[in-house]
Amino acid sequence: MTSALGKDLLALEPLSSGQIRLILDTAEPFKEISERAIKKVPALRGQTIVNLFFEASTRTRISFEFAEKRLSADTVNVAASGSSVSKGETLVDTARNLEAMRIDMVVIRHSASGAAQFLAERIESNVINAGDGTHEHPTQGLLDLLTLRDHFGTLAGKRVCICGDVLHSRVARSNIWGLKKMGVEVAVCGPRSLLPNAISEFGVTVFNRIEEAIEWADALNILRLQLERMTAGYIPSLREYNRVFGVTRERMDRAQRDILILHPGPMNRGVEIDSDVADGDNSVILEQVTNGVAIRMAVLYLLAGGRPELAEAAKHGGER
Amino acid sequence: MLLAEGRISRLGGEIAAPEEATIIDCGGAVVAPGFIDVHVHLREPGREDVETIKSGARAAAAGGFTAVCAMPNTDPVTDNQAAVGFIIRQASRAGGARVYPIGAVSVGQKGETLAEFGEMVSAGAVAMSDDGHPVASAHLMRAALEYARAFGIPVIDHCEEPTLSKGGSMNEGLVSARLGLKGIPSEAEEIMVIRDILLARRTGGHVHLAHMSTRGSVELIRWGKERGINVTAEVCPHHLTLTDTAVEGYFTNAKMNPPLRSAADVQALREAVADGTIDMIVSDHAPHHYDEKEREFADAPNGIVGLETALGVLLTELVEPGLLDLPALVELMACAPARVFKLPGGVLTEKAPADVTVFDPEREWTVDPSKFLSKGRNTPFAGKVLRGRAICTVVGGEVVHRLDS
Numbered sequence: 001m002t003s004a005l006g007k008d009l010l011a012l013e014p015l016s017s018g019q020i021r022l023i024l025d026t027a028e029p030f031k032e033i034s035e036r037a038i039k040k041v042p043a044l045r046g047q048t049i050v051n052l053f054f055e056a057s058t059r060t061r062i063s064f065e066f067a068e069k070r071l072s073a074d075t076v077n078v079a080a081s082g083s084s085v086s087k088g089e090t091l092v093d094t095a096r097n098l099e100a101m102r103i104d105m106v107v108i109r110h111s112a113s114g115a116a117q118f119l120a121e122r123i124e125s126n127v128i129n130a131g132d133g134t135h136e137h138p139t140q141g142l143l144d145l146l147t148l149r150d151h152f153g154t155l156a157g158k159r160v161c162i163c164g165d166v167l168h169s170r171v172a173r174s175n176i177w178g179l180k181k182m183g184v185e186v187a188v189c190g191p192r193s194l195l196p197n198a199i200s201e202f203g204v205t206v207f208n209r210i211e212e213a214i215e216w217a218d219a220l221n222i223l224r225l226q227l228e229r230m231t232a233g234y235i236p237s238l239r240e241y242n243r244v245f246g247v248t249r250e251r252m253d254r255a256q257r258d259i260l261i262l263h264p265g266p267m268n269r270g271v272e273i274d275s276d277v278a279d280g281d282n283s284v285i286l287e288q289v290t291n292g293v294a295i296r297m298a299v300l301y302l303l304a305g306g307r308p309e310l311a312e313a314a315k316h317g318g319e320r
Numbered sequence: 321m322l323l324a325e326g327r328i329s330r331l332g333g334e335i336a337a338p339e340e341a342t343i344i345d346c347g348g349a350v351v352a353p354g355f356i357d358v359h360v361h362l363r364e365p366g367r368e369d370v371e372t373i374k375s376g377a378r379a380a381a382a383g384g385f386t387a388v389c390a391m392p393n394t395d396p397v398t399d400n401q402a403a404v405g406f407i408i409r410q411a412s413r414a415g416g417a418r419v420y421p422i423g424a425v426s427v428g429q430k431g432e433t434l435a436e437f438g439e440m441v442s443a444g445a446v447a448m449s450d451d452g453h454p455v456a457s458a459h460l461m462r463a464a465l466e467y468a469r470a471f472g473i474p475v476i477d478h479c480e481e482p483t484l485s486k487g488g489s490m491n492e493g494l495v496s497a498r499l500g501l502k503g504i505p506s507e508a509e510e511i512m513v514i515r516d517i518l519l520a521r522r523t524g525g526h527v528h529l530a531h532m533s534t535r536g537s538v539e540l541i542r543w544g545k546e547r548g549i550n551v552t553a554e555v556c557p558h559h560l561t562l563t564d565t566a567v568e569g570y571f572t573n574a575k576m577n578p579p580l581r582s583a584a585d586v587q588a589l590r591e592a593v594a595d596g597t598i599d600m601i602v603s604d605h606a607p608h609h610y611d612e613k614e615r616e617f618a619d620a621p622n623g624i625v626g627l628e629t630a631l632g633v634l635l636t637e638l639v640e641p642g643l644l645d646l647p648a649l650v651e652l653m654a655c656a657p658a659r660v661f662k663l664p665g666g667v668l669t670e671k672a673p674a675d676v677t678v679f680d681p682e683r684e685w686t687v688d689p690s691k692f693l694s695k696g697r698n699t700p701f702a703g704k705v706l707r708g709r710a711i712c713t714v715v716g717g718e719v720v721h722r723l724d725s
Contacts, residue, residue: 013498118617198494198497201497
C-alpha cells in the first residue's frame, strides 16, 4: 500500500505543505506514548527495520530506535565500522543484501549527499533519510517544525533565522524547505564563507550580522559549527566566531522580545551558543529531542501504510 | 569521388569507375572529410576491461570519426617513447579509426618534471597533455610551452585550479547548493585559461585549451585571439547541450569534469563555436565500467562516453535548430582539428588521404547504449531520439564502418 508520503522520506524539498502538516498532526497523538509507564503500542508489530548508520550518530540513531521500539517493530542496528561496509562493500551491494533478508524499512545515515535516494531507488523497502551528507535531514527539519508549532500555535507568518554553517548543513536545508512550505519567513545568518554562494536564490533573507538576525527573528535555529571548518580555511578561529557570530547572553538581553532558541545538537557551548542561552528560559533544545521521537514514530507509522486518522486509535493498540 | 591506394584519386564531375571498384551510393547523404576527435580516453594500457584501443577505434568509426587522439592518462601513463610506440602498434591492428597518441606533459602526470617530448614526438605523439589533471605549476606550464616549440606541437591543458575545485563534484550554483554537493566554480577553469593564455603570449608556444565549459573562458579566449596569441580551444557536445540540472537526482552519468554548467554558459559556448572563438568539437570520450558509476555521486568517477553520440547530438541540437550550418560543423569536426594538430586529412581534395565520413542528417535513431561498440555505456543521452547519423566511414580507402551492413 502506498502511503500518503509515498514509499520513502528522503527530503522535505519535494513534500507538499499538506504532507508536512500530516506528519506533524500524526506526531501529536504519539507524543503521549512516551509519557506512559509502558511506552509501547503494537502499531508496527512484525515489521523489520534496519538502522543503517554509515556515519557516527548518537541522538538520531537512539531517537529512531526508541521510535521503532515504541511502535513494536523489530530493529537491527548496523554501524559502518565492523560491518562489511568497512571491508569495502559498495552501498548497492549492502542494499541488495538487506533486501534479500526481506526487511520492511531502512533508516540510513550516510556521509554522501544523495545516498538515501540512491538506496531508495534500488530497494523496495521504505527508506527514511536520517541525514545524507550536506543535503537534507528531513526528520530533524520536521521535529524543529513541531517544536516551533508547539510554541507558536501557528507557523505561518513567524520569522525563523537559521544561524551558522549553512553551507555544510543538512539541517539547514531541511529547515529552509520545511519552514518556507509552512509559510514561515526564513532568514539565514553566518559568515559568508559558510553560506552557499547561491543562497539568495533559495528565497531567504540573508543577514551578515547576528545582531540583525536577533532584532528580526521570532526564533533562532543555531547550527553546530564543525570544528574542522577552521583548519579548512573557512573561518579564522572559534574565538572570533563566538565574538562575531555567537548567540551570547549579552546579545539576547538586548532583544526587544522573547526569542525561541533551537539547536539540533550536539552543541559547542561557548562557540555558536553560550551556555546561558542554551540553558535559558527561551531554550527549547530538549523539547526538540523529545519531539524527535514522536516525529519519527509518525514517519515510520505513515510510511508503513498507517492511516493518519487511526493514529489516535493505534495509540490504544488498534489497527494500523 | 574515386578512392584508390589510400588517397582521393578523382573528385567531382563524371568519373568512370574502374571495373574492380566498389561503388558506395551516398544518395541523400553528406560526404565530408573524415571527422577527427582530438580528445578521447581509450583506457589501454591499464583498464582494458573498460575500453581497448581496438574497441575505442571501432566505436570512433561507428560515430563517423576517421581519427582520434588518445589521451595519456593510462596505466602506466603514456609519458615515454615506448608507451607511445605501444599505442601506435595496437592502433595499427585495431581496424577502425586512426589513433594518434598524445604524450604526457610531465613524468607520470605528476606535474613535477617534463616528460621527454622529443622522443615521444619521434615515436608518433602529436601533442602533449596531462589531461585528467591540470598542470598546476605555472612554471612547468611555461617550460612545457617553450620546450614544445622545437617540435611544433600544441600543449593541451585541462584548465582547473586545483585548490578551488578540490572536493567538488558538479558546477557550483543553485543546483549544487540544493543537492548538498560541493561545487566547482567557473573561476576554477577561467583562472587557468587566462594563466595559459598569458603564458602562451610570454613564450610564443601553442596552448590548446581542453573541454571549455564556461562563458568566462569564451571571453578570455576571445581576448587572447584578438591579440594574436597562439591559443586554440575545444568544446564537448554535452557542454553545448546540457546544464547542471541534468545532475538532479544524483545522476552519475551527468558527472564529468569540467562539470555541466548553466544555461548562460551553454549559450556562450554555442556562440563561440558559431563565431570561431572555439576551434573544434571533441567528445572527451571517457568510458567507465557500469558499476563504477553505480554509486554515491561524490564518489563516482568523472566522464561519459561520446564517440557514438557526438555527431547525432550536434546535428539534432545545433544544426537542426539553425545554430550551426553543415559546413561549420564539418570545419569544427574535421578541418580545424586536422589543421591545428597538423594531422593528415581534414580536406577532400585530390591526393588527400582517403579518410571520408558519410552521414545522413535526416536519419532518426534512438540512443541505446547496449548497442555501442565502445565498452562504455555511461551516457546521459541514453534513450534520446537523435536525428542524424554516420552511415559510412572510410579510413585510408578502407570501409571501417557501414551502418545497416
